[in-house]
Amino acid sequence: MNKTLRQALAIAWMIGVVNVAQATPIALLSDNFDLENGGAGAAEYSRFTNFTAANIDLLAPGYFATLCQSAGGGTPCVDMEGSGNGSLTTKTAFDLAANSLFIAQFDLAGDQRSRSGNQVTAELVSITGEMLYQEVFALASDAGFTTFIRSIYIPDAGQARFKFFSGGPADSMGMLLDNVVLSADSLTAVPVPPAALLFASGMAVLGLRRRAQPMAQCV
Ligand SMILES: [Ca+2]
């Protein structure tokens, strides 16, 4: 952006021609799985507070909690494969605004049991079936928890659920998941009406010309 345009935008902002939106993320879901089942581990756990689950193991004291710890997590976590590949889907279909961002943050780790080929797919799907985001994660077996953050552009208003599901060898051992945080955010860029920009540019040029006047003329 050149200097004149920067000055024009600054003047436009000062005189209120340009609306500057303040982005304020809206929390949609935050889940560390620590309070599930009273803090006790369980195979094929299906009573998650925030998720509809199938073939998911809750790893916590009493059921393979040491796997979470070997992946660098000190708290309960989730094994994405129970007796077979499993899935976790948010119970809530989140309201999404047009021209907004859906931000997904989550921790994934390898299976910690020397397996190979395990995967976890994360996706955001509208209630009408439109795929808004999908990504496959494949981590080495001994990989510790890594935090992933994805900002997904939402062009149109609607409702959608976030989902994780596992893939790879069906051997009752899957990648680990923890600390899922979902939020929504408006975009900071606000379209500037062309007429307003022209007006602002004119103001800037006028200001520059005035500053260019010889001081002698003011005496
Ligand atoms: Ca946890």
Ligand SMILES: [Ca+2]
């Ligand atoms: Ca597996």
